[in-house]
Each structure stands twice: as C-alpha cells, then as structure tokens.
Amino acid sequence: MKGGRKLKKLEKLNLVPILDSVFIFIFFLLMSAQFVDVYEIGSSLPMLKESAEVKDTKDPLNLTLLISKEKIVVQTGLRSIASKTFKSEEKVELKNYLTELKRKNPTENTMILKTDPKVPFHNLVAVIDSTQNSVENKNKLFEQIVFDNSGVK
C-alpha cells in the first residue's frame, strides 16, 4: 500500500516562563537560606501564683538533676529523697532511667537543673538532650526545665 503516515511535527515546549519562575524561586531561597541548622532548647523561670492549699497525698516526683563536670545525680521525691548517680558519659543510662521514671509518673513533666558553675555549656545541652525524648524517641520526657541557680559543689 502506498502512502505512509504523516509524521506530526512535535511542537517544542515553551520552557521560558517556568525557567523564569524557577530562577526567581532560587533567588528567594538563596536569600533566605540559613546554612547552619539552628534549633532551640527552652526553659522558663518558675512562676509563682496564689492558690488554695492543696494537700498532696502522694509524694511529688520533684525531679532534680545535680550536674557537675564528672557526674550527674538524679534526685527524686520531696519527703523521702532517692538519688542515683551517673558518670557524665553515661547519657544512655541516664536516658533509660528517666524513661522509666516517666513511665511511672506520666503526668510529671518538670525537671529542676542544679548546675555547677564550672560545667561547660555543651555538657549542659547534652544532659538536657537526654532528658527530652524517651529511648525510642517516641514520647516526650521532662520538657519543662527550671534552672535552680544555687549550684552544686
């Protein structure tokens, strides 16, 4: 049979508008780019408020961390204080212990930090890190941080 199919000439896509918008987008992103990933760790001063006296039947957790260069002492309880000591490198063990504490006291989310004046800032940040998320990184541990600035010896 004679007569082949007529080949349709493909029309060229006009990419100019999309290229324009991509260029503008890139400039916008370049201008607003921040190449250091920065985040924040929060803390707030304890707030005082007047309230009617409520008698606790249960001993509050009163979680307190005494941070020094060499060790971290975790204290719990108000009437009967229990304490456990960790070396400053034992962050995983500390996290496990705090996860267990949170499991036993799910309503508690406050932690008091008593830090030695000579502790470097990055050590403090590392300790705070191990108190924020549980071992499986699923649950929050003790988000409310209160700094007790009386320090530790």
Add this chain to the structure above:
Amino acid sequence: MKKRFGKRREVEAVDVDITSLLDILTILLVFLLMNYNASDLKLDLTEGIELAESESKIMTKFAPVIQVTKEQKVFINNKEIGRMPASGEMKVLTEKLKLEKSKTEEINKVNKQKLNADLVNLIFDKDMDYQIVQRIMHDSALAGYSQFKFIVKGNY
C-alpha cells in the same frame, strides 16, 4: 541619496540545548528546599562562637538575641554592648533589654499578631562556663524576660 537595502538573509534560530542547565537548576532547587528554614528568626552569628550541638528539633522564634563570645563580649541583636564584668550584674545588658522589651510591647499594641515579649534567645559558645549562662539569665530576668531559649546546632 537613496538608501539601498540589501536583501536580508533570514537567520535560522539556533537551538540551545538547555537540558543540562535544567538539571543543575533542579538539583539546586532541591538542595535549597531541603535546607530551607521556616523560622522567623534570622541569625547572624558573631565570629568565633561555636554552637553547642543538640538533638532538639524545635524551631527558633523571633525575639531579642543575646550572644556571648569566648572572650565574654556581649552582643544584643548583633550590636556589641561590652564585656561581662568579673562579678555582679551587667547593668548595660539589663538596660538594653528593658529597651528591647518596651519596643516589643509597643509593636504589640499596634500589631494584631502579638510577639512574645517575655522571650529572649541566648547564644553561648559551647565551651562557656555555666556561671556566665546563669549570670546572663539573671540579668535578663531583671529586665522582665522570663522565657529563655538556648540556640543550638542540629546534630543529626
């Protein structure tokens, strides 16, 4: 004089292959989108400050920024205000912060979108002793700031 126009030769449009350019643009776009930080706080780190690393993923928020360098020079919103005294309060810091707080409160009176007037961002060198951190927090609290946010670097 009569102008003579020669017959113009029709120039055929040259096809420029922009595939590679498009590839580069796409890669750049993806890279920039991955690094995009939606925080409203734009940080300009003072030279010499090394941020502490953290696992935190909480986005920073707009508030006055206090930076303290290794040499204990103090900056508020990138302006140097002096060095930390050997002991006691840093009165300049408290005064400047009070000024910042009143500015924020003035803005809040006009704007519908309220800024947090109790919040201050703190940037310390990672090797800074806690006593300096404590003193800065104390002086900020004297100026009426009750919420402190430590700015850290993501490490994951």
